[in-house]
Amino acid sequence: MAKEFELNEVEVWDGNYAASQALRQAQIDVVAAYPITPSTPIVENYGAYIANGYVDGEFVMVESEHGAMSGCVGASAAGGRVATATSSQGFALMTEVLYQASGMRLPIVLTVVNRALASPLNVRGDHSDMYLGRDSGWIQIDAYDAQEAYDLALCAFRIGEHLDVRLPVMMHQDGFTTSHKAQNVYPLKDEVAYKFVGDYVPVNDMLDFSRPVTHGAQTEEDWHYEHKAKQHKALMDSRSVIDEVFADFKALTGREYKRVESYMMEDAEVALVLLGSSVETAVLAAKQLREEEGIKVGIVSPRCFRPFPYDLIRETLDTSSLKVVSCLDKSAPGGAMGALFNEVSAAAYTTQARPMMTNYIYGLGGRDFAVDEAKRIMREQKAHADAGHITTPIQQFSGLRGPKLGFFETRRS
């Protein structure tokens, strides 16, 4: 029987430690993991909890991240609660198995500490790995600070393991800016946290010898399409379960999460859409700019990156005051507009407001995104609003040395 971990009402934890505590409290059956910066402390701490008797489950040290996710798939199919952690190159190595996990409807929890993808090699935080996972069929939830990393890791189990969902969940946080930044965190007592997560309910578990099952079957053109459609439906339908779990969590803790977080959007003329730890920076910049220059800026953030909250983004952007929306992508777009820009634009196109849409690439490889730069971007959007058209290239690079880099002008006759 696992020992109870004595916790204070307020602890000083960084994002990694917060996530590892949530994993411990969920009493996972199997963690198969391979360390990689900056998520290493999650599994390192977890290993210490096992060694010190705070967890009853198994910890499997594997030879690679491909092996880590494969071990998770096997253990989850066998019928256990399963989780792991990774970042960047490790995430990339897991990618093949990520698709297996979601297609097999295995509710594995993956705590991702977002980091840039090589080349050039870089250990700092951007959203390249998170974006790499966006078509993998996983639910993706984004935490902006250590408290959220703790809270949302607990929620991740509840969401993924819900019998109407049964899908794997990634809980993201930003490398270093969140994972290594210590702050006050209000944890739940072990018993309370476990009760919130609940006992794991196995479905089609391979260890049920009375009902032998085949997992991971091959299907060709006569079955594959139907299975992928059913999987997509489950992912789309998970929206209501996510809302429900967030509501339960608020009732328990008073801390509220939404699939789309929005700040000061009621009267905003200009909005920034972005993810991760930059949200705090942008909110601060928006508040200052409202006071100092009277520019009405609002901030929108799809905390639930997958399933993409098309419904709530549309709702949030459908205000009569809104004129310009700028989407900030912290991932190299690889010859396209940023993913956030594309997806938010698609939702905005169906609104009455039809705001002007612009795109910034920013913060790659951990390049700092500060309040001043956020304000500069906001002022630029205000200039578009005043001019009635986009006065800059539609896609620009923010915080980049050298000549200005941007692409595509608005066509005006």
Place this chain on the structure above:
Amino acid sequence: MSTGVLGTDKRGIRELGAEEKVGWDEVSEGVVLNSFEGVAEDIAHKKAEERDYSDFNSYTATVASWRIIKPVYNRDICIDCQNCWVWCPDTSIISRDKQMLGIDYDHCKGCGVCVEVCPTNPKSLLMYSEAADNEEALAGWPQKEKKEKN
């Protein structure tokens, strides 16, 4: 409908892909397939032909359509050593009470491993073209090879 060499089981009773094609809303979650119909306690102690295999178990399907050469089995020479049964990668050697009964042509892929491991002289299993007639093959079976003296 084929009933296999045992004459009683559901081995290879249908073509692969002959199962009912249901819509996306009816397919199983996560492509999980039941091996047997209903609860299958104590399955390890039941003979294959006594098990209630599901329609999604390849036991009931013919999955040997790409075989181009096949093993032919000669009962008259076989010593029931069970070597082929042990080595066959597709459990396509049918044996009961340590006696060879024949080849499961619904699952055999024609790899020839059974012929390789057969210790008799001449061999009790030989590979023939898929189109060859088994009776003709048996009629023309090779004679025992004499050991060459040095």
